[in-house]
Amino acid sequence: MEIRRDIFQAIADPTRRAIIALIATQAMTPNALAEHFHTSRQAVSKHIKILTECDLVKQEQQGREIYYSLDIQKMKEIDKWLDQFRKLWETQFNQLDEVLATLKKQKK
Amino acid sequence: MEIRRDIFQAIADPTRRAIIALIATQAMTPNALAEHFHTSRQAVSKHIKILTECDLVKQEQQGREIYYSLDIQKMKEIDKWLDQFRKLWETQFNQLDEVLATLKKQKK
């Protein structure tokens, strides 16, 4: 039962963003994650479920513990969406550069 | 009364992302925007309010019409947040490149 989730909705929650940042570099268990926040383990578990539903996390069971880690490649989707704007803000920057260059020229 | 808003929560809604994309290249009025979606002008107005509260849009009044446009520079904040992960996925890619290169070498 794979519910399709939106990655943008997934990163909307600040706790979830913090979890993402934590498991980006090393796999962690729900208990270990919960210690970083002022919430219960079950709350963390729900966040992880949401992250799983949009394929943002991988899991590896070791005995009774489950280690969750980030699927970093999935984060590219956000980067891909940003691409359409990246061109625009770079253009704006170049135009600003030109303006500054012109001002500099006039000063001389 | 400037309520502090989260840009990540702002882009969580698909309609809002569509609005952002539309006003990225040209300023538009709420009425013109509403025609692009299956919602009322008032609903669009609420979305714009949220986008305004996190400084994502600029407005320019012309008579009784208000033209809204995207503050593209603000979008960099998302890009900045992505930076911490960009390093990671690029490293992963390089490592994959190495593996592929090694495999290619062994074939020869």
Add this chain to the structure above:
DNA sequence: AATAAGTGCAATTATCTGGTTGCGCAAATT
């Protein structure tokens, strides 16, 4: 075998969210 530890799931609840409808106000049109 009994207990403790780690986990996910279900039920519940307060709050947030996105939408509609009905205003009131200012600017344009008649």
Add this chain to the structure above:
DNA sequence: AATTTGCGCAACCAGATAATTGCACTTATT
């Protein structure tokens, strides 16, 4: 002057969300 147009705001409502609590299951420890 009267009407139309474009707009934001407030009230309201159904559905989503994030958190807690209680439970059942599996795996380790005693």
